[in-house]
Amino acid sequence: MTAKAQACPCGSGKNYAACCGRFIEEGMVPQSAEELMRSRYSAYVVKNEDYLKATWHATTRPSEPVLQDDGGKWLGLEVRRHVPAGDSATVEFVARYKMAGRAHRMHEISNFVREDGRWYYVDGSFPITK
Structure with missing residues (x-):
């Protein structure tokens, strides 16, 4: 992202530098699982x-590259709920993306854990929608 004044991809309504850019580019630490989830989307x-990779819990972090050059484009994020429970939390979200000219939705309930004051993504499940 070249222009720091651009809107943050996470959909917060803030500019990138004041929102997720402060975590991704400047090394600040997200204070909630929702902030971490939004910054990971960004x-x-x-x-x-x-x-x-740095925000993925060591016990579940993949060894292979996470990003794929598959031509996909992320289109938006909707956070449905954030449920903190001490040093763990869940965040339910829907991320929209386009691949090969077709729009898709990824609905996930992500699990997070806080260790030594830092939140980490652990894993997620994909609820069946009807």
Whole structure:
């Protein structure tokens, strides 16, 4: 992302530098699982592999690259709920993307854990929608 004054991809309504950019580019620490989830979505948009790996819990972090050059484009994020529970939390969200000219939705309930004052993405499940 070249212009720091651009809107943040996470849909917060803030500019990138004041929102997720402060975590991805400046190394600040998200204070909630929702902030981490939003910043991870933004890291997918701006293609920052290092940030994604650094915020993935060591027990579930993949060894292979996370980002794929598959021509996909992220289109938007809707956070449905954030449920903190001490040093763990869940965040339910829907991310929209386009691949090969077709629009798609990814609905996930993500699990996070806080260790030594930092939140980490652990894993997620994909609810069946009817």
